[in-house]
Structure formats: C-alpha cells, structure tokens
Amino acid sequence: MGLRHAVLIAVILLAGAFPAVAAPRNHCLECHPAHYGEQGGCAFCHRGNQRTSRKDLAHGGLIRGRYAGFTNSRSAEVLSGGRLAEKAACRRCHVLNGTGNRPAANLDNLFWTTTPEAVRSALVNPALYMPNFYFSERDLDRLVTIILAGGVRAGKTLKEPPIVVYFSDTGLVKQNIFVKNCGSCHKLLSKQAGGLGTGNVGPNLSGLLSRFYPRSFEGNKIWNEERLKRWLKNPRAIRNNAVMRPVPLKPEEREQLLKTFAPSENR
Ligand code: HEC
Ligand code: HEC
Ligand code: HEC
Ligand code: HEC
Structure with missing residues (x-):
C-alpha cells in the first residue's frame, strides 16, 4: 500500500469521526421571517416544533405572540401582569412567582403542565371558589404572560400532589x-x-x-x-x-x- 493510499484512508477515517456539523434546520423560517434572533431560537419564546415544516405540527403547544413577552422579565406585559396580580390579590389563594398561599393551585406549575389558552379560560370561567374578576382581553393577555413568566422563573416543578378543593354538606x-x-x-x-x-x-x-x-x-x-x-x-x-x-x-x-x-x- 503506497503512501497515497494511507493518506486517503486516514482522511476517510477522520471524516467519519468528525462528520460535518450541520445546524438542524429551523423550519419555522420557511413560513415566518426571523425576529428576536439574537435571543435564541423560535421555540425559546414560542414553544412549537422547529423540526417540521407542517404547520399544525410546528404549532403544537404554540405560545402565541400576545404571551411571548414572558421570557423577558422586564417586558411591559410581564411588569403590568405582575401589578395586576398584585392588585387582584391572586396570591391569597395561589402561589405565583414563588410566593403566595396554598389553598388553590400553584400557578407556577401551569407553564409546565398546561397551555396558555387553558390558563386564559380558567380566568374567564373561574372555579367555584375563585372570584370572577371580569378582566379585559388586554388584562387577560398580561395575566397569562405573568403566569408563564412565573413558571419559567420557578424552574421545573417539583412533583406536587394536585390540590383538590373539596366541599361537602356533611x-x-x-x-x-x-x-x-x-x-x-x-x-x-x-x-x-x-x-x-x-x-x-x-x-x-x-x-x-x-x-x-x-x-x-x-x-x-x-x-x-x-x-x-x-x-x-x-x-x-x-x-x-x-x-x-x-x-x-x-x-x-x-x-x-x-x-x-x-x-x-x-x-
Ligand atoms: C407551514 C408554514 C408554517 C410553519 C412551518 C410555521 N408557521 Fe407559524 N404560522 C403560519 C401561519 C399561516 C400563521 C397565521 C395564523 C395561523 O394560520 O395559524 C402562523 C402564525 C404563527 C404565530 C402567530 C400566532 C398568534 O396568534 O400570535 C406564531 C407565534 C407562529 N406562527 C410561530 C411559529 C413558530 C415558532 C414556528 C416553528 C416552531 C412556526 N410558526 C411554524 C405558518 C407556519
Ligand atoms: C425572545 C423571544 C422571541 C423569540 C426568540 C421569537 N419571538 Fe416571535 N414573538 C415574540 C414576541 C414578544 C411577539 C409579540 C409581538 C412582538 O413583540 O413583536 C412575537 C410575535 C411573533 C409572531 C406574531 C407576529 C404578529 O404580527 O403578531 C410570529 C409569527 C412570531 N413571533 C414568530 C417567530 C418565529 C418564527 C421565531 C423564530 C425565528 C420567533 N418568533 C422568535 C417573541 C419572540
Ligand atoms: C348578612 C351578611 C354577612 C354576614 C353574616 C357576615 N358578613 Fe362580613 N361582610 C358583609 C358585607 C356586605 C361586607 C362588605 C363590607 C360592608 O359593607 O359591610 C362584609 C365585610 C367583611 C369583612 C371585611 C373584608 C374586606 O376586605 O373589606 C370581613 C373581615 C368580614 N366581613 C368578616 C366576616 C366574618 C368573619 C363573618 C362571620 C363571623 C361575617 N363577616 C359575617 C356581610 C356579612
Ligand atoms: C379566593 C381564592 C382565589 C383567588 C383570589 C384567585 N383564585 Fe384562581 N383559583 C381558585 C380556585 C379554588 C381554583 C380551582 C382549583 C385549583 O385549580 O386550585 C382556581 C384556579 C385557577 C386557575 C386554573 C388552575 C389550574 O390548575 O388549571 C388559574 C389559572 C387561576 N386560578 C388564576 C388566578 C389568578 C391569575 C388570580 C388573580 C387574578 C386568581 N386565580 C385568584 C381560587 C382563587
């Protein structure tokens, strides 16, 4: 075997050991322009699945633009959502952003366990012992945003037993x-x-x-x-x-x- 062959084999072996690293394609960009690119991939703020070009799959679990400010703790939506939650005293019944009372659900878990749409609907159709605050559409956006932000800040949830609010006529x-x-x-x-x-x-x-x-x-x-x-x-x-x-x-x-x-x- 000549020197040439040996070099060729070495090159082939090296190429096998270090395959060209291609960045995984972000299929969101096939349909959307890039924005906020400096702050990470689309999924960082919107969730969804970047690895498919089929819209329905790509949008699975999507966090819509109206809530996407949750990743920035100083965004206008997060700040005004925080003030709203304070004024409505959500924490007398819920934990939000790590503090609050515990008779009802820990809102910091919702980021990990449910969708923004379900959170919104829980505010529009409140449970029996939760007051109806009759929030405006704009305020609903802000509250969902602060709940998402609280979940991110709290980090992945501890496994907690679900809160069951029970009442009986015994x-x-x-x-x-x-x-x-x-x-x-x-x-x-x-x-x-x-x-x-x-x-x-x-x-x-x-x-x-x-x-x-x-x-x-x-x-x-x-x-x-x-x-x-x-x-x-x-x-x-x-x-x-x-x-x-x-x-x-x-x-x-x-x-x-x-x-x-x-x-x-x-x-
Ligand atoms: C095949 C094309 C296609 C792909 C792929 C796709 N989208 Fe979309 N997206 C759309 C269209 C069309 C709309 C307009 C509203 C609708 O039809 O749902 C939209 C709407 C949106 C909206 C706005 C929804 C709102 O109400 O705020 C967001 C955010 C969004 N897409 C994010 C993403 C992200 C993130 C990805 C990748 C994980 C992605 N999209 C992949 C086609 C696509
Ligand atoms: C750092 C967070 C962040 C990242 C990363 C991000 N977005 Fe957004 N996105 C937002 C916010 C916040 C909005 C709400 C409108 C705004 O502020 O521009 C939004 C709105 C949108 C909308 C709705 C536009 C409209 O007119 O309402 C689409 C579509 C969208 N983003 C797609 C994407 C795609 C695709 C990517 C990846 C290339 C991406 N976003 C990356 C935060 C982000
Ligand atoms: C017949 C109706 C009635 C009964 C019974 C009643 N309350 Fe009240 N309570 C009210 C009303 C109405 C208010 C609103 C303030 C006002 O105008 O009096 C109120 C206000 C209060 C407040 C002030 C809360 C706030 O944020 O302003 C407290 C505390 C309170 N009630 C405690 C009690 C407790 C404890 C009992 C039972 C031992 C009780 N109430 C029984 C009607 C009642
Ligand atoms: C007087 C108590 C009380 C107050 C105040 C209250 N809630 Fe609730 N909330 C409840 C109860 C009870 C439930 C239903 C049982 C559960 O999920 O813990 C609930 C459920 C929810 C859910 C659905 C939780 C899930 O597991 O899906 C959300 C989201 C929520 N509340 C948000 C809020 C926000 C935001 C505020 C303030 C604007 C608020 N709540 C104020 C009592 C309260």
Whole structure:
C-alpha cells in the first residue's frame, strides 16, 4: 500500500469521526421571517416544533405572540401582569412567582403542565371558589404572560400532589363556625377545610389573615386577628358605611373561627 493510499484512508477515517456539523434546520423560517434572533431560537419564546415544516405540527403547544413577552422579565406585559396580580390579590389563594398561599393551585406549575389558552379560560370561567374578576382581553393577555413568566422563573416543578378543593354538606361542614355565622354572605377557601360558605353579599375572605389579602382594614392596613375581632364586634366602628352587622361570638367560637382563617403560606 503506497503512501497515497494511507493518506486517503486516514482522511476517510477522520471524516467519519468528525462528520460535518450541520445546524438542524429551523423550519419555522420557511413560513415566518426571523425576529428576536439574537435571543435564541423560535421555540425559546414560542414553544412549537422547529423540526417540521407542517404547520399544525410546528404549532403544537404554540405560545402565541400576545404571551411571548414572558421570557423577558422586564417586558411591559410581564411588569403590568405582575401589578395586576398584585392588585387582584391572586396570591391569597395561589402561589405565583414563588410566593403566595396554598389553598388553590400553584400557578407556577401551569407553564409546565398546561397551555396558555387553558390558563386564559380558567380566568374567564373561574372555579367555584375563585372570584370572577371580569378582566379585559388586554388584562387577560398580561395575566397569562405573568403566569408563564412565573413558571419559567420557578424552574421545573417539583412533583406536587394536585390540590383538590373539596366541599361537602356533611354535618361537620354545617357545624363549622364560618359556615354557620358567615357563610351565607361570604366564601372562604381554607387549606384545612376546603371551600366554605356560599354567599356573595360580602367579599371572598380567602387568605384574610395573610399578607396577600388586600389591605382593606381602615383604608390601607393588613388584617390580623386583633383587627378581625374588632371588626366582628362592630364593623361600623371601623368603616362608617359598613353594611355588615356585628357578629357576637363566644370566646371558644372566636378561637375556632381564627383557626379556620389560619394562613397557609408557601414556605
Ligand atoms: C407551514 C408554514 C408554517 C410553519 C412551518 C410555521 N408557521 Fe407559524 N404560522 C403560519 C401561519 C399561516 C400563521 C397565521 C395564523 C395561523 O394560520 O395559524 C402562523 C402564525 C404563527 C404565530 C402567530 C400566532 C398568534 O396568534 O400570535 C406564531 C407565534 C407562529 N406562527 C410561530 C411559529 C413558530 C415558532 C414556528 C416553528 C416552531 C412556526 N410558526 C411554524 C405558518 C407556519
Ligand atoms: C425572545 C423571544 C422571541 C423569540 C426568540 C421569537 N419571538 Fe416571535 N414573538 C415574540 C414576541 C414578544 C411577539 C409579540 C409581538 C412582538 O413583540 O413583536 C412575537 C410575535 C411573533 C409572531 C406574531 C407576529 C404578529 O404580527 O403578531 C410570529 C409569527 C412570531 N413571533 C414568530 C417567530 C418565529 C418564527 C421565531 C423564530 C425565528 C420567533 N418568533 C422568535 C417573541 C419572540
Ligand atoms: C379566593 C381564592 C382565589 C383567588 C383570589 C384567585 N383564585 Fe384562581 N383559583 C381558585 C380556585 C379554588 C381554583 C380551582 C382549583 C385549583 O385549580 O386550585 C382556581 C384556579 C385557577 C386557575 C386554573 C388552575 C389550574 O390548575 O388549571 C388559574 C389559572 C387561576 N386560578 C388564576 C388566578 C389568578 C391569575 C388570580 C388573580 C387574578 C386568581 N386565580 C385568584 C381560587 C382563587
Ligand atoms: C348578612 C351578611 C354577612 C354576614 C353574616 C357576615 N358578613 Fe362580613 N361582610 C358583609 C358585607 C356586605 C361586607 C362588605 C363590607 C360592608 O359593607 O359591610 C362584609 C365585610 C367583611 C369583612 C371585611 C373584608 C374586606 O376586605 O373589606 C370581613 C373581615 C368580614 N366581613 C368578616 C366576616 C366574618 C368573619 C363573618 C362571620 C363571623 C361575617 N363577616 C359575617 C356581610 C356579612
């Protein structure tokens, strides 16, 4: 075997060991112009499948343009979504962006487990113990965006047992101090007892004694046990125009009530 042959064989062997590295083709670009290219592939912001040129497959699990700002923690949508969630006090019932109470679903999981469309529809048709906020289309976009952003920031979820909000008409629930004295006008989602009360006359009191409830005591204060006691004694002493009447409770009933309100913050 001559030198020439040996060189040829070496070249062939090397070529086999180091095949030309071709970047996988991004089929999104067959139908769409590139944009935000400096920040990563299309799938980084839109999900979908870049490896097929069939639209339906490529769009599988697609995150639409209206939510795609979730990857940028300083985008206008993320910032205003965060403010909205704060104002609506979603965290008195949910964990969002790592903080909040735990009687209802951890919203940070939704990025990994469901679609933006399903999140949007959960806001439009809220579950039984979730208030209906009647958000505008624009605000729905912002809230879905902040929920996606929270999921990314929280990282891949720990396997958590799904939250089941249960309520029943067993005697136990009927004897519950909240159901008996407050439930005709208020609702409450309690981590220990599930959904309590059926009323819509007064506000949904979920998370009342946590830092995530709106600061509605005397203008701008958070609620605590002492303030709740004062309110129950005489709402008009706190708020001139209160409609709610005083609810006289025996000390042991008050203890039971406070237990029902015990916060369930995610720590
Ligand atoms: C075969 C062509 C085709 C391919 C491949 C394709 N798209 Fe599209 N895409 C379309 C068309 C057409 C629309 C217009 C709306 C529709 O028909 O769904 C669209 C709409 C979109 C929208 C806008 C939807 C909205 O409402 O905001 C996004 C985002 C998008 N595509 C992203 C992608 C990404 C990311 C990929 C690759 C993973 C991709 N597309 C691959 C054809 C394609
Ligand atoms: C860094 C995040 C990011 C990346 C990467 C990205 N996009 Fe987008 N995309 C967005 C945002 C945000 C919007 C919403 C409109 C805007 O801001 O331009 C959007 C909107 C769109 C739309 C809808 C346009 C419209 O007029 O509503 C399409 C289609 C789209 N992107 C396709 C793609 C494709 C294809 C790629 C890959 C080549 C890609 N995007 C990469 C963030 C991204
Ligand atoms: C008074 C309690 C309460 C408040 C406040 C509340 N929710 Fe909910 N939410 C619930 C309950 C109960 C459910 C249904 C059970 C579950 O999924 O945990 C739910 C479900 C959801 C779901 C669907 C979850 C899933 O697993 O698919 C989303 C999304 C959601 N809420 C978002 C929000 C956002 C955003 C806010 C603030 C604007 C908010 N919620 C405020 C109680 C609440
Ligand atoms: C007959 C109806 C009714 C009953 C029963 C009732 N409330 Fe209320 N409650 C209201 C109404 C209405 C409001 C709204 C403020 C107002 O105008 O009084 C309210 C407001 C409140 C607030 C203030 C919340 C906020 O964010 O402003 C608290 C706390 C509260 N109720 C606790 C209770 C508790 C605890 C019970 C039971 C021990 C109870 N309420 C029983 C009707 C009722």
